[in-house]
Amino acid sequence: MTALMLPQLFDIVPDALLLVDAEGRIIRANGNAERLFGHGNDGLVGLSVEALMPADARERHLQHRLGYMSSPRVRPMGQSDQVLVGQKADGQQFPVEIALSPIETAHGRHYLASVRDISESQRVRQALVRASYDAFIARLGQMALDAGSEQQLVRSLPGMLIDELQADAVALAFPESDGHAIDVRVAGQINGEALCHILSSRWALLEASLPVDRATILDDRQLELLAEAGEGFACGAATLLRDRDHPTGILMVLSTDTRPIQHDILHLIQGVAVLVAAIMQRRRTAEQLAHAQRLDALGQLTGGIAHDFNNLLTIISGSLQLLDDEYAPHQGARDLIAGALHSVARGASLTSKLLAFARRQPLAPQSVKLHQLVHDLGTMLQRILGESFSLTIECHRGLPPAHVDPCQLETALVNVVLNARDALPGNGEILLSVGEQWVRPQEMEELQAGHYIVIRITDRGMGMSASTARRAVEPFFTTKSMGQGSGLGLSMVYGFTRQSRGMLHIDTVHGRGTTVSMYLPVATSLPERVLPPRHRVEGARQTILVVEDDPGVRRIAVSFLQAAGYVTLEACDAVEALAIAKMHPETALVFSDVMLGGAMNGHALASTLREQLPGLAVLLTTGHDDAPDVSPDLGHCGTLLRKPYRREDLLVAIQQLIA
Ligand SMILES: Nc1ncnc2c1ncn2[C@@H]1O[C@H](COP(=O)(O)OP(=O)(O)OP(=O)(O)O)[C@@H](O)[C@H]1O
Ligand SMILES: [Mg+2]
Incomplete structure (x- = not known):
């Protein structure tokens, strides 16, 4: 038929x-x-x-x-x-x-x-494939939410993709933070070790050959690269995993047959890559947040202790200085007192670093030309370092000024350079370079967008292990032996840069070296003008009102002033001080702590006095900047005395205001 x-x-x-x-x-x-x-x-x-x-x-x-x-x-x-x-x-x-x-x-x-x-059935089939891919992404997202462990997801993803795409091999590769090793998760017929090797040696080449924003089919050149690892794949597709602007890894799907890779597969690979990158970014942000919170908590603790400790030091040092007068004829006693005062000075330097870490160091930021500062400091540093170390300074004259406290900046630079020296094996080079950088919005988590001066200090010394790098800025964390390091150097630099509205960044590779970068805001105003003293009262035996809530500290200040011939009045808070100042029009100067009990602090007292008794001079003292985000307006008194102060410092500051 x-x-x-x-x-x-x-x-x-x-x-x-x-x-x-x-x-x-x-x-x-x-x-x-x-x-x-x-x-x-x-x-x-x-x-x-x-x-x-x-x-x-x-x-x-x-x-x-x-x-x-x-x-x-x-x-x-x-x-x-x-x-x-x-x-x-x-x-x-x-x-x-x-x-x-x-x-x-x-x-x-x-x-x-x-x-x-079969147009219609093919359309239906494609829709089914697409739906299955969408379901795959949704499953992955759900896993990320459920598991809470991104590691688990990253580990199982290559196998899941092989099943979904019927591919022969899938690799998920991340360069380690040191930029040399590659962490590769593979599944299927693939020699992980060989691929790992080829990816780490050709990472930059491969990374540069992939488009930044989408998955792409691997071309012959890229497949040849992989063939060097002993894998003969006929086709493949890959995409970059990105964290903000930086590529953080590569997702690659490989196949031994010549079937062309469909658009839908590229779409799926891209979707998976975006999801994995987002999950990893979330983990990194969470880790950074936890680290920052830990440092903040440590800062609050150390800041509180340092503040109390500073008051104790003020009392001890004041008492010792008064005793020094009493025992003037007794050399033995004066030697003992001098030794004790020396220890007080060391204690004060320790508390000052702790306060810096806690971002509570009283700062006097001003417009600072870095060129002059780093060259002057460089000469001094080279002397400390000795001949076996060379310090190279790169800084253009034309850089804009930074808005920063120059004394604290010098201390910070000394700390970082000494760390570089300690990381070198007895000799070597240290590079200190100063440049500028515009930071775009969202570019750096800890830094607002804007114009910054960046000071980088680089050594090719021992570098830090990952665990040391994580803890380097914690107060009292040191890898140096007893007596060699207190573990407060980087803590100070960290707190100081942040209090200055900048940032500290450490790039380090174990065994290869370290670059410490300090970002400091560019000054927008002209260098500050020092105002002349507002008020001068002639005559001896002037009256000074001492405002201090700690009776021990108050007693010391009063004793210093009385011994110098001043008449003193005392108040323990701002309200009492206002009342006494009004009752005693002969008062020439108010010497007040910034931190006072009660609702009004020293700054508020100073501005109220300025309004109500405009003829009165005010000198503030603090060991501690309690409101680091509000830069105190000290223009009206011209001076802030740092605690613990020496008697001479106090008298000089007073004489400058009411000589
Ligand atoms: N340039 C560097 N190279 C290698 N490791 C460093 C470097 N800078 C800091 N570190 C590591 O960080 C730790 C903490 O540094 P930090 O400056 O805070 O304290 P320290 O140098 O140990 O003591 P201190 O500075 O108080 O005398 C160091 O002990 C060291 O392990
Ligand atoms: Mg140090």
Whole structure:
């Protein structure tokens, strides 16, 4: 039985049927075929079958047809995963499935082709694939939320992707923080170690060859790179994982067969990469936050202790200085007192570092030209370092000034340079370079957008291990032996840069060296003018009102002043001080602590006095900047005396105001 014998059947089947002779000419077509290919009644008869396909497929088809006709059997046309394309009379193309069968007729052997338009089912299939990919991403997101452990997700992701994409290998690679090692998670037929090696040696090349914002199909050059690792992959796709502007890793899918990688797969890879990058960024931010919170908590603790300790030191040092007068004729006693005063000075330097870490050091920021400062300091530092170390300074004259406390900046630089020296093996080079940088919004987590001066100190010394780097700025953290380091150097630098609205950044590679960068805001105002003293009262035995809530500290100040011939009045808070000052118009100066009990602090007292008793001079003292974000307006009194103060410092400051 042949189709020719059953013309009715030929016309009622739902598929398009074509009967072709041994030359490939169409000798009969049903109505469905004419409609499908857009040819009118009997329009197909006499055409070559190759006329029903795109021009670029015709030659290949001819070869296949001759092959088929030499050993014909019933079978679908093309390979299982091959998409066949038909072409209508108007040139429009569409996907088709074709079944072939040889038919013996009275006129010889013919061939029947049953053609089905699969546009619709292909669309459905693609939609299904896409839905499955979307579900995959959703599953990944859910896992990230549920597990809370990104490590687990990162570990299982390559295997999951292999299953989803039927790929041969998937690699998720991250360079370690030292920029040399690569952490690769692989699954499938892939030699992880060899790939790891090739990725670490060619990381920069590979990273630079990938587009920044999308997944891409690997080209021959990129595949060749991987082939060096002994892997013969025929095709692959990859994308960068990004954290803000920086690439942090690569996700790569590889396959040994030549099937082209579909757009949907690229889309999936990109989606996965974005998700993984977001998860990792979240973890990093959480870690940074926890670290910053720990440092803040430590800062509050040490700041509180240092403040109390400073008051104790003020009392001890004051008492010792008064005793020194009493025992003037006794050399033995004076030696003891001098020794004790020396220890007080060391204690004061310790508390000053702790206060700096806690961001409570009273700072006097001003517009500072770095060129002069670093060159002057450099000469001094070179002397401390000795001849076996060389300190190179790079700083342009044309840099804008920084807004910073110059004394504290010098202390910070000394700390960092001495650390660099300690990291070098007895000799070596230290580079101190000063530059400028514009920081864009969101570019650096700890820094507001703006214009900064950046001071970098680099050594090629021992560097820090990851755990040392994590703890380096903590107060009292040191890897140096007893007596060699107190662990307060970087703590001071950290607190000082942050209190100055800048940032400390440490780049270090174990065994290779360290660069410590200090970001400091560029000064927007001109160098500050020192105001002349507002008020001068002539005559001896002037009256000074001492305002201090700690009775021990107050007693010391009063004793210093009385011994110098001043008349003193005392108040323990701002309210009492205002009342006493009004009752005693002879008062020439108010000497007040900044930190006072009660609602009003020293700054508030100073401005109230300035309004209500404008003729009165005010000198403030503090061991501790309690409101680090409010820069105190000291213009009206010109001076802030740092605790613990020496008697001479106090008297000089007073004489400058009311000489
Ligand atoms: N340039 C550097 N190279 C290698 N390690 C460093 C460097 N700078 C700091 N460190 C490490 O950080 C630790 C803390 O440094 P920090 O300056 O706070 O304290 P310290 O130098 O140990 O003591 P201190 O500065 O109080 O005398 C050091 O003990 C050291 O392990
Ligand atoms: Mg140090």
